Amino acid sequence: MTPSRAAFRVGLVQMSCSTDIAANREKAAARVRQAAKKGAQVICLQELYDAQYFCQEEDYTRHDLAEPIPGPSTDPMAALAKELQVVIVTPFFERRAPGVNHNSAAVFDADGSLAGVYRKMHIPDDPHYYEKFYFVPSDLGFKTFQTRYANVGVLICWDQWYPEGARLTALRGADILFYPTAIGWHPQEKKSEGAKQRDAWMTVQRGHAVANGIYVAAANRVGLEKEMTDTGAGIEFWGSSFLCGPQGEILKQASTSKEEILIGECDPAHSQYVRRNWPFFRDRRIDAYGDITRRWID
DSSP: OOOSSOOEEEEEEEOOOOSOHHHHHHHHHHHHHHHHHTTOSEEEOOTTTTSOOGGGSOOGGGGGGOBOSSSTTTHHHHHHHHHHTOEEEEEEEEEEETTEEEEEEEEEOTTSOEEEEEEOSOOOEETTEEGGGTOOOOSSOOOEEEOSSOEEEEOOGGGGGOHHHHHHHHHTTOSEEEEEEOOEEOTTTHHHHHHHHHHHHHHHHHHHHHHHTOEEEEEEOEEEEOTTOSSSOOEEEEOOOEEEOTTSOEEEEOOSSSOEEEEEEEOHHHHHHHHHHSOTTTTOOGGGOGGGGSSOOO
16 A cells, blocks of 8 residues: 555653743753654644743733744744754744734744644633633634645644544544643642543543544643742643554653653554544544534534
């Protein structure tokens, strides 16, 4: 069987963040260089990669962290992509217009050009994840970006829980779904709920891989972050970044507590093989799904 595209190597950067944004950018750049040196061709950073997760509280001054593209969070990654000849998925806090900010990811192709921008579609509003205060939901829909090495699908964190987003991105020809992420435990819940929460997070994403015959990669941050909170115990981000194959098999997985770089290979020919043998796309009843656009069926 002749593959439609060559295999490619993915790099996932799992790191902690301090309150020093410049230092976080330098650290991320160094990790991208390390991933490229290890052979990665498509490298993904974590959600809002250059700051601590500021959505733990509602604070109007934190809107000042938003920036346009091009800007100081994205420019260094565009330059690195060109220098290293790699694709970089760069999640950042996007300022689109006064009062209109997005949780976004810029995808830079291996020549440093902007392949496109994905804006987070699903915006949570949970204790210490007060994202509706900061982010406007995307009006761009679900997208796949053609790059030198792969057709890259990007969704962000809370999007992980929605099979519709994974499906629509896969239907646009993605070879892999990247999920830049900032998810963790409330420390007071970790003992009673932590294992179940983390297992559910991995299971639902592995399910997207199976249902779509596609590679799935999640890049999460790690470490306890409470420096930007006035009250509370903060969030202990659980790391566990991973790459899984089109049958949901775990190919690479990071720890819950360490900074790591994961490198793994993805082969579009293998996805094609899996889809032929598990023909979930063939057997979809697209004539029967109209009600999926309804909020509830009474």
